[in-house]
Amino acid sequence: MEALELARWQFGVTTIYHFLFVPLTIGLSFIVAVLQTVWYRTGRHEYLQATQFFGKLFLINFAMGVVTGIVQEFQFGMNWSEYSRFVGDVFGAPLAMEALLAFFLESTFIGLWIFGWHRLPRAAHLACIWLVAIGTNLSAYFILAANAWMRRPVGFEVNPENGRAELNDIWAVLSNDQAWSTYLHTVSAAFITAGLFVVCVSAYKLWRNQKHGDTGIRGVTPPKGDFALFRGTLKVGLVFTLVAGVIVAVSGDHQAKLAAQYEPMKLAAAEALWETEEGAAFSAFAVGDTEARYNPIDVTVPNILSFLATGEFDGEVHGMNNLQAAYEAEYGEGDYIPNVFVTYWSFRLMMGLGMAGVAIAAIGLWLTRGRDRTPSVHGRLTRWFYPLAVLALPAALSANIFGWVLTEMGRQPWTVHGYLLTAASVSPGVSLGTVALSLTGFTLIYGVLAVVEVGLLVKYIKAGPSHLVPDLEKDGDESKIPHFSY
Amino acid sequence: MDLAVIWFIAISVLWIGYFVLEGFDFGVGTLMPFMGKRDSVDRRVAINSIGPVWDANEVWLITAGGATFAAFPAWYASLFSGFYVPLFIILVALILRGVAFEYRGKRDDSTWRLWWDRAIFFGSAAPALLWGVVFANVVRGVAMDGDQIVTASLADLFNPYALLGGLTTLSLFALHGAVFLSLKTDGPVRTRARAAALRTACVAVPAAAAFLLWTQLAHGPAWTWPLVALAALALVGGVAAARARREGTAFGLMVAAILAAVITLFGSLFPNVLPSTTDPAFSLTVENASSADYTLTIMTWVAVVFLPLVLLYQGWSYWVFRRRVTGATVTGETVTRGSGA
Numbered sequence: 116m117e118a119l120e121l122a123r124w125q126f127g128v129t130t131i132y133h134f135l136f137v138p139l140t141i142g143l144s145f146i147v148a149v150l151q152t153v154w155y156r157t158g159r160h161e162y163l164q165a166t167q168f169f170g171k172l173f174l175i176n177f178a179m180g181v182v183t184g185i186v187q188e189f190q191f192g193m194n195w196s197e198y199s200r201f202v203g204d205v206f207g208a209p210l211a212m213e214a215l216l217a218f219f220l221e222s223t224f225i226g227l228w229i230f231g232w233h234r235l236p237r238a239a240h241l242a243c244i245w246l247v248a249i250g251t252n253l254s255a256y257f258i259l260a261a262n263a264w265m266r267r268p269v270g271f272e273v274n275p276e277n278g279r280a281e282l283n284d285i286w287a288v289l290s291n292d293q294a295w296s297t298y299l300h301t302v303s304a305a306f307i308t309a310g311l312f313v314v315c316v317s318a319y320k321l322w323r324n325q326k327h328g329d330t331g332i333r334g335v336t337p338p339k340g341d342f343a344l345f346r347g348t349l350k351v352g353l354v355f356t357l358v359a360g361v362i363v364a365v366s367g368d369h370q371a372k373l374a375a376q377y378e379p380m381k382l383a384a385a386e387a388l389w390e391t392e393e394g395a396a397f398s399a400f401a402v403g404d405t406e407a408r409y410n411p412i413d414v415t416v417p418n419i420l421s422f423l424a425t426g427e428f429d430g431e432v433h434g435m436n437n438l439q440a441a442y443e444a445e446y447g448e449g450d451y452i453p454n455v456f457v458t459y460w461s462f463r464l465m466m467g468l469g470m471a472g473v474a475i476a477a478i479g480l481w482l483t484r485g486r487d488r489t490p491s492v493h494g495r496l497t498r499w500f501y502p503l504a505v506l507a508l509p510a511a512l513s514a515n516i517f518g519w520v521l522t523e524m525g526r527q528p529w530t531v532h533g534y535l536l537t538a539a540s541v542s543p544g545v546s547l548g549t550v551a552l553s554l555t556g557f558t559l560i561y562g563v564l565a566v567v568e569v570g571l572l573v574k575y576i577k578a579g580p581s582h583l584v585p586d587l588e589k590d591g592d593e594s595k596i597p598h599f600s601y
Numbered sequence: 602m603d604l605a606v607i608w609f610i611a612i613s614v615l616w617i618g619y620f621v622l623e624g625f626d627f628g629v630g631t632l633m634p635f636m637g638k639r640d641s642v643d644r645r646v647a648i649n650s651i652g653p654v655w656d657a658n659e660v661w662l663i664t665a666g667g668a669t670f671a672a673f674p675a676w677y678a679s680l681f682s683g684f685y686v687p688l689f690i691i692l693v694a695l696i697l698r699g700v701a702f703e704y705r706g707k708r709d710d711s712t713w714r715l716w717w718d719r720a721i722f723f724g725s726a727a728p729a730l731l732w733g734v735v736f737a738n739v740v741r742g743v744a745m746d747g748d749q750i751v752t753a754s755l756a757d758l759f760n761p762y763a764l765l766g767g768l769t770t771l772s773l774f775a776l777h778g779a780v781f782l783s784l785k786t787d788g789p790v791r792t793r794a795r796a797a798a799l800r801t802a803c804v805a806v807p808a809a810a811a812f813l814l815w816t817q818l819a820h821g822p823a824w825t826w827p828l829v830a831l832a833a834l835a836l837v838g839g840v841a842a843a844r845a846r847r848e849g850t851a852f853g854l855m856v857a858a859i860l861a862a863v864i865t866l867f868g869s870l871f872p873n874v875l876p877s878t879t880d881p882a883f884s885l886t887v888e889n890a891s892s893a894d895y896t897l898t899i900m901t902w903v904a905v906v907f908l909p910l911v912l913l914y915q916g917w918s919y920w921v922f923r924r925r926v927t928g929a930t931v932t933g934e935t936v937t938r939g940s941g942a
Contacts, residue, residue: 178703181656182696188666189692192681196750199681203674204892211667212903218660219911223918226653234921274893279674281893542682544750553689560693564700571707600931601645601652601706 119541121550122194125557127523129186131516132561136180138515141255141302142309143173144248146355148241150348155241161344168580169313169348170244174229174599175571179564181222186557194550198530198540205271205282206261209289213257221250229599255305256298263293265531266522267377273534280534293373299366304469304518306359308511311472313352314479316576317345318504325497341579346483349504353480360473367466368423375424378532379433380442381525384453385462386420387413390434395420398459405455408436446533453527461520469514475507604898605891608672609874611904613867615668619661620732620770621859626651626658628778630698630725631771632797634718636782636790640711642928643790644718648702650785650926655702657915659695671900675749675890676874683743683751683875684735687758691728698724730771734758737766737812740820740869742876747883751875762815769812772805773836773862777855780839784848787925795843798851802840809836809858813865820869828868832861 147170154162188210191199199207227235228243235243264270270287271280282288324342374382383389387401389408397419402412421430435452442451482500526532530540629651637643651658670677681688697720705717741762744753779801782794813829821829839854870876874890877883891897924930 174703175707178700182699185659185663185695186692188663188670189681189688191670192666192677193685193688194682196678196682199670199678200674200749203670203677204896207667207669207671207674207677207892208896208900211664211671211900214660214664214667215903215907215911218663219657219915222656222660223911223915226656227918227921230649230653230922282896282899285896285899542678542685543748544752545682545685549685553685556689556693560696564696567700567704571704574708601648601702 116547118545118547118550119538121547121554122541122545123537125194125550125554126190127520128554128561129183129190129557130519130523132565133180133183133187134515134519135512136176136183137255138301138305138308138512139176139312140173140180141251141305142307142355142359143169143176143312144244144251145306146309146313146351147173148244148248150351151241151244155237161347164580165344165348168344168575169316170599171575172312172316172572174225175568175575177225179568183561193553194542194545195530195540196542196544198535200279201535201540202265202280202531205264205268205280205288208282208285209257209261209264213254217250217254217257219250221247221254224250232599252302255302256294259298259301260289260291260294262522263291263297264288265529266526267291267293267373268531268534280531293377296366296369296373299362300370301518303359303362303366304511304515307356307363307469307472307476308508308515310352310354310356310359311476311507311511313348314356314476315352315505315508317349317352318479318501319576320345320579321349322501322505325501341581344580349479350483353476353483356473356476357480360476363469363473371423372426375432378526380435380438380451381453381458381521382424383433383435383438384455384458384525385521386432387455387459388420388432388434389436391431391437392434393421393431394418394429395424395432397423401459403455403459405452449528449536451528453525458521458525461517461524465514465517465521467514468510468517472507472511472514475503475510479504603887604894604901605672605887606872607901608668608891608897609867609871609887611901612665612668612672613863615661615665616867617860617863619658619665620774620863621856622658622661623655624729624770624774624859625777625781625855626655627725627729628774628776629782630721630778631729631775632778632782632794632801633725634722635797636793639718640714642932643788643793645706645931646786646788646790646926646928647782648705648721649931650782650790652702653918653922656699657918659699668900668904672892672897673874673885673887673890674892676885679745679749679751679875679885680739683745683753684738684758686755687731687735691731694724694727694731696724726771729774730767733767733770734763736770736866737763737816739875740816740866742873742878742884744879745875745877745883745885746879749883749885752879762819765808765812765815768804769808772801772808773859776801776805776840777859780843780848780851780855783843784852785925787927791925795846798843799840802843806836806840809833809862813862816865816869821865822868822871825865825868828861828865832858832865835861 147166150162150169151166153159154166224243224246228240228247231240231243268280269291270284271282273279274281288294320341324345371382374385386395386398387403387410388395388398389410394417396415396417398410398413398415400412400414401410403410418428421432422428424430424432435455439451443449479500528536528538530537629647633644633647636647666677669680701717701720701724705714705721708714735758738753738758738760741760743751744757745751776798779794779798783791783798786794810833813832817825817829835854835858839851839858842848842851842854872887873884874887875885877885
């Protein structure tokens with residue numbers, strides 16, 4: 116085993132873990148801001164409750180996203196020093212901008228939002244959560260522009276004197292079609308995830324109410340208000356998910372076309388397509404032989420892949436064998452085919468699980484159509500809808516992860532497509548033992564923190580909103596709005 | 602002026618911001634266990650004094666890291682891979698600390714809080730110590746070959762000069778935190794913080810004096826002498842002001858002392874960014890480690906426009922939370938909008 120392998124594992128483990136929290140931060144900051152805006156505009160008590168309830172859950176998640184993010188910035192230099200040396204001139208710029216434009220905004224105003232409930236005028240306090248939401252979305256753009264550049268490097272030249280990539284057009288990097296297309300796809304997926312988080316929590320609370328007539332805490336009956344609140348938030352979550360679902364589908368289709376154009380090998384691997392074809396079929400289920408480079412079993416839908424990749428049913432899609440030969444001619448001998456098994460199945464799992472999540476939201480919206488209806492008035496349907504709604508969240512989280520596995524594993528053997536190989540990116544001075552130490556350390560700490568985090572989320576979900584926010588309508592005393600503190 | 606030199610200055614400004622701001626919240630975290638008994642309101646007072654600001658303080662580090670990546674890729678690459686283990690421990694510490702602040706109060710359970718208190722202590726003290734070790738080594742130089750790959754072993758990084766640097770930052774940040782606590786709290790924590798300031802000063806003042814003199818004599822150019830003197834004066838003045846219960850003055854002087862000390866370190870490093878002890882010819886310098894002018898120009902514009910904006914709104918957040926934190930504020934007893942502490 117080499118340090119390279121462990122460094123890749125560490126990048127995979129820490130990035131996947133980080134990305135469990137990021138989509139929720141991106142989407143929930145927005146949803147909480149919307150809930151608080153409604154409270155600000157209408158003064159309706161249940162929206163204050165919803166804001167504080169989902170705000171608490173948002174903060175529990177936010178902390179994890181922040182602290183695991185620092186690891187991401189540091190490990191480029193720690194494990195991938197030769198990558199950093201080669202790309203810093205181009206790749207470092209969006210990272211520095213992300214910190215200066217987005218992270219400061221996000222972290223300053225989250226502090227103001229948490230501790231400012233009684234210290235700021237209402238409008239200013241509301242503006243804080245909106246600035247947090249803008250900050251998180253801005254940060255997503257910069258980091259995705261950096262990632263997109265690795266898949267479609269633009270706006271630079273390799274300086275023959277020092278062998279480094281040197282930026283010559285920042286606008287090209289920031290307006291890269293891979294960047295904005297990836298942004299739309301990733302952020303709308305984040306909104307689906309956050310939408311389904313709200314759906315999952317609301318459905319769980321309604322389910323428990325219906326099943327046990329209690330709050331989940333022995334002997335405590337739920338206040339009537341909780342019921343109305345979660346009916347409302349269920350709907351908010353469903354609408355968010357469905358709207359984002361449309362954007363995810365459209366941008367996903369665009370992503371496939373961009374892959375065909377800039378990363379044909381990734382697309383071919385994602386489809387287990389060995390030979391170049393016109394009118395290529397979409398593979399629904401394949402068992403491949405990567406040694407002999409063909410698929411003994413392949414269940415396909417004719418012409419669909421060509422349509423996805425080119426917009427025409429008989430368009431040409433390149434196969435891995437042809438691309439391998441072309442790459443060898445261009446870049447020299449080597450294996451330019453990514454791990455086909457991982458790429459193929461992560462593509463299917465991303466699409467399948469993502470579509471399942473959105474479909475559940477569509478069903479939920481159908482069941483709750485009309486005024487004030489919940490699945491509970493639909494008799495037998497409720498029995499299966501509630502658990503389904505709860506499962507939608509893990510489906511969305513997994514779809515995100517498989518999307519990134521496809522993106523990153525499908526780009527192999529390159530870090531910067533066509534310019535720098537992963538094997539040439541790793542830190543030469545860092546030993547196997549050292550990477551093993553940090554990989555073990557991060558994995559252990561992340562594992563423990565995951566248990567702690569989920570435990571806290573469950574605790575606060577079970578406790579419910581009325582536990583957090585007393586009924587203000589009775590005495591109308593605003594000073595009783597609970598303030599957050601440590 | 603040369604753009605690479607401007608960016609060397611810009612990065613030292615970011616580190617100054619980081620050490621001045623996160624310096625006191627490291628100090629508060631380190632002293633927190635000594636500010637009250639287990640599970641006491643006093644510990645919560647200490648934590649809440651930095652509650653609204655610690656996260657934004659930490660972004661100065663992330664920005665310094667990002668700016669180094671963009672402006673001096675070779676420096677970023679050699680430094681971060683060469684100081685792997687200390688940086689790994691710093692990362693673990695920052696992870697535990699950040700989560701601890703957010704999670705500590707979320708369960709009413711004294712064992713739970715005790716464990717998070719330990720995380721806050723370790724998460725604050727370990728980086729406070731290790732940043733000193735790292736920066737001392739950067740100024741002193743490390744074994745680095747002609748491919749700019751650091752070949753120094755972990756043991757090499759813990760040389761006497763670096764250990765003195767670590768002791769300096771640990772004790773100086775603790776002192777800085779104590780002064781901050783006495784300025785930002787009231788009641789028993791304020792009294793204990795003042796006592797802690799005077800006690801930590803017994804270590805911080807001699808350690809800082811020795812470290813800065815060693816730095817100046819071994820690596821410093823002539824122009825940093827006045828800064829060494831300024832740092833010493835501000836530090837002693839800060840301790841005297843803390844003793845005289847002039848908390849605002851004490852904090853201002855601590856900021857001045859840290860500022861002068863960090864400029865001394867960067868001044869002693871210049872024009873190198875990471876000297877090689879293997880062969881001075883292998884050293885990374887402002888010239889050979891920097892990005893091309895185009896990147897530096899873009900970055901300059903971004904910094905000129907956005908850094909003042911950041912300072913403005915971050916400054917505003919300190920203004921919003923300018924009142925002293927007390928036991929009553931954290932338990933919410935007397936909170937009313939507009940008039941509460």
